[in-house]
Amino acid sequence: MDLPNQTVLATVAVILFVTFYVYPQWRKSLSHIPTVGEMTWFGLPTQKSLLACRSVMLEGYHRHPNGFFKMPLFPFRWAVIANGRRLTEELSNAPDEKFSFTFPTGKLVQTDYTVGPEILTDRFHVPIVRTNLSRNIAAIIEELRDEMLQAFSVSPLNDQTKRDKEGFVSVPALATVQQLIARITNRVFVGKPICQDEEFCRLNTIYVFDVVKAANKINMFPDFLHPIIGPLFSPKKRYLDAMLRIVGPTMRKRRSILETNGPDALPNDYLSWNMAEAPEGYEKTDEGLAMRLLNINLGAINTSSVTFTHALLYLAAHPEYVGPMRAEIENVLDHEGWSKEGMQKMVRVDSFLRESARLNAISLTSINRYTLEDYTFADGTFIPKGTVVASSMYSTHLDEKIYPEPHTFNPWRFVNEAGKSRTGQAYTGTSAEFLSFGAGKHVCPGRFFAANELKAMLAHIVMSYDVKLDANANGVRPPNEYIGTSVIPNTAAHVLFRRHVP
């Protein structure tokens, strides 16, 4: 009698163990997702792992073209990568309750300690960028151009005392572009004279690097130590104090105008929209406004500078593309002048930027999300709660079925036979096959502004300067720098500028 009882008990125990321990553990684990790449010691980054991301992504895409694979990715341990159009579309349109947009940024940037948690918890800046900024482009294009001309005229690229025998001035490409973009962008964010304040522009340019450096240090420690370690590395107070010194008086002046005369009496820029739209409380204080301004700059300046520098390096390496763009720009300016309509008609300029961004997006992944609950994709793949899922932008942009001769820079790839942008393939057009600005629910709302700004800058350079690479480059575009999933234009690259004489 004892024996059957023991067997029954053992069977019940096994069933309970499997149901309540093994099965939940299996559901939480990612063992059913194929692995590409090697996990490092405790998931900490090594030089090899930071340099391996591109080859891992290409291999994962090749082996699982319409499926998933997982790869080690600091600071998340694993990231599950979704390949192919169907999975990318499902991920990009998934609801926020299931897939968090903010969690991956929060962890990567350690927002609680570096830039402040409010930027992720109260996202009122997103509709401001989507509506106020994008709808105002026609109105602000004149100001953008005015600031651009002034910024170029005082830029080191115009320093005639540094001319060589042929009249060229050599400047570091990325640093020069950062200076220009910080100033031009801030004409629309805070207006004159603050956008011309060198210290203000310098701080807004380097802020992102100090934030990332601090976040990387914090992420080297286990999560439970972050509340102790985080404040020690935080650059927030230093930047906030400096911002308040520079922008504080303007904010107080505008607050009094807002209180007496209402929002229409304020200058037409991001700071004013922010002051009018911010929720009551912290966000309306000087501190709240200054942090939001810093953080909107953090999202705008580096992305735009890196993107534009990639394009500038192509321009300098390929003088043969200048002629067709000059002809187009001259024709457009004759008919439309420097206007929003004119910008739309600069189809070659647009295609040039899109092609450059296809080959050099700001990151290897796009649509980085985090599962807030267990989720099963339409293809049946189960992803447990607490997983980072992203789409493989790098491999998608190099897929020869989507982009013939994918490794070739073909600046007119997106121009059709009629000389128009191919349908859906203007620079700002997003899809599961062009992910530089993301896609779906959280697609970049600043892309219309960014595209207009970068097109105006490229058109200005094409019309006003001859550009070429430094002699050290031997006519070859200097190679990018890849660290983890970041794609950075060669930080040592120099470009030479000479005023163009028609």
Ligand code: HEM
């Ligand atoms: C060439 C320059 C830029 C690039 C490459 C870029 C790229 C991106 C990407 C990849 C995303 C995430 C999309 C996703 O996960 O689906 C994003 C989001 C965002 N971008 Fe941009 N961006 C650029 C310029 C700007 C500018 C100039 C602004 C502001 C004026 C801006 C504001 C934002 C905001 C607010 C979000 C968050 C959207 C949300 O929460 O739904 N971006 N951007």
